[in-house]
Amino acid sequence: MTAAPGIGTDTGLAPALADDLAAAALALARRFAAGATLWCLAPAWAPHAQHVAVEFVHPVVVGARALPAVALVDRDLVGTARLSVRSGDVVLAVADAADREIRDITRRAPAWGATTIWIGHGERPPAGAADHVLWHDDPDPALPATGGFVLLYHLLWELTHVCFEHPGLLTVDGDCTDEVCVTCSDEGRVVEVIEQRGVSSALVRTPDGQEEVAVDLVGAVARDDLLLVHAGMALRVLGEGDS
Structure with a gap:
């Protein structure tokens, strides 16, 4: 994983999580390059959804792009997401694996044409529950109030911009162009x-x-x-x- 400016090697991230972050950042950069909007959800911790959206919309680094991101904090998150998310968009959730609304949204995302990123801690979601899972295995219920989640989505934001510095990464090879595949x-x-x-x-x-x-x-x-x-x-x- 290429480190973004200001990110050292002492973040304490396990190698597997670092790899997951790099893969999620590349996928997110490719979606943004194609015109995506990032929809941020955190049913139990709404400030995290708002924080993620602010990071992408209001970059504090000189030369970084402002990227379209919206925090969804409505009571009916599934219904609001259904009306809001368009094919090619990205849904980013900050929630534990038992959150029923997030599980419902991520299972519907393939029908909506959306990529999903799930940030959480403790017990992991089932395999295949999201396209990208960025997870702290620590089950401590106080973790959402610490900097653990903030570190993950700050790194995701910075690594997404690292990808923008390499335009060749933003083109996906191997797309099917035949009339019948x-x-x-x-x-x-x-x-x-x-x-x-x-x-x-x-x-x-x-x-x-x-x-x-x-x-x-x-x-x-x-x-x-x-x-x-x-x-x-x-x-x-x-x-x-x-x-």
């Missing part, structure tokens, strides 16, 4: 139900917009259900325990 066409996708239409189809939200899918195999569906879809056919309804 065998690999992509064989992939199961997560979509979110907008409404059922008739007996055998439903209108759903996907990263590419709205589309209709067949629901013959799963039967009746409800608004906001998550479906696993392949080749235009819903294979099953995803439950809370599905990553």
Whole structure:
């Protein structure tokens, strides 16, 4: 991991966490370069969401870019995020692994086309719960009030700007450009139900917009259900325990 200016090697971060930070910063920089907005959530610790947003919107380092970031602190975070997040955006959560709202949002993010970053401590979220997990394993309930979380998102902010100093990193190689891609066409996708239409189809939200899918195999569906879809056919309804 390349150190940002002012960041030494005495931060106390475990090597694995340092690697996770570097990967998250690169993904975040690429999303910002493509026009993303960063949506910051911390249901139990709203000041952390506000602090993260301020870091990205109001850079204090000369020459650093102001980046679009918004703190969501509404009571209905899932509903607000659904209305706010657009395909290509990033959702950053500061919460413990048991936070039901964050777990619900991160499992819906693939249908919204959003990248997810989860900062927390103690017991870790299930594998695959977020695209990037930046975690303190310390279960001390006082940790959110210390500088542990602040250090993580300050480092994330600084490393994101380090990535901007190397424009070649901001281009993702290997994107599929063929009209028909065998690999992509064989992939199961997560979509979110907008409404059922008739007996055998439903209108759903996907990263590419709205589309209709067949629901013959799963039967009746409800608004906001998550479906696993392949080749235009819903294979099953995803439950809370599905990553």
